[in-house]
Amino acid sequence: MPAPTRRSADSAGRSSAPDLRAQQKRYTRQRLIAAAAGLFEAKGYEATTVDDIVAEAGAARATFYLHFTGKGDIVAELADHIWADTAAMFAAFGELPDWSHASIRAWLGAYVTRGEENRQALRIFAEQLPHALRDQHQEHVKEFVALLTRPPERWAHLSKPEAKRRAYLLITQLETFMPSWMAGRWSRERSAILDTLTGIWRNTLEADRVDPLADVDPASARG
Known part of the structure; x- marks a missing residue:
């Protein structure tokens, strides 16, 4: 194999x-x-x-402004990451095979785990979300509601306004729960907490669903 020429070596150096x-x-x-x-x-x-x-990062002030126009850019970037992660989780809920206890509990477990991975950013937003991002947050909540209420046929037992209301309440419940959970304000019995959350979600999702046998005489149903 021929040795690399000076030109090829120089090109490799410039490209790296x-x-x-x-x-x-x-x-x-x-x-x-x-x-x-x-x-x-x-x-x-x-x-x-x-x-x-910049003092904490060991960087120069000029270096900071090469990357950001101000500290608001940083918190906005953190927020974008959290919102994208959350949207992906609610999209995954719509892909569950059913609303059984096992399916919803597994999804909630994954949601809690993802929140724990984003612990620091979630604490920042829960306690001191900058005012400039509050309107964006509300827009993202609308997106989460739209994702959670898919596929529409699974929510067909509810009117569209009622489905949105229930989805909104479930989402805001999780937003309130996660910072408290990570701050240790709840019992650390993870399994029991997930069971309780699952029960709340199933009751909220399934309430008012019509049982096709509810108005059928038991004797005729057996026959």
Whole structure:
């Protein structure tokens, strides 16, 4: 096999340099985000300054502004990640084979696990969601309601307004529950908590469903 020429070696060196710069840029950005998230959680969003963030990240102020226009950009990026994750979870609910106890409990278990993985960001949003993102949050909740109420035939026992109301209440229940759960305000008996949540969800989803045998005389049903 012929040895690489100087030209090919130089080309390889030039092509790898942008990759290294891109990796360094991503690393710096993630370091700034991690530093900001820790400070938002510890001090609060309003009390945290850009100077605090760059000091915590070990970066220069000018470097911060190469990546962000302000600290609001960071919390918006954290929010986008959480909202995308949450949307994926509610979309997965629509793909459940049924609304049995086992199916809903497994989905709720996955939802709680995903929330635990996003513990830090969820705490920030629960306690000090910046005012600028509150309207966006409400828009995302509407998206979650639309995802949760699919497929429509599974919700056919309810009117569309009632289906949306119940979906909204179930979603806001989880949004309230998760920060309390992660803060240790609930019993750590995970299995019992999941059973209780599953019961609430099934009762809310299945209430008012008409039993096809409800008005049938038992004797005629046996016959």
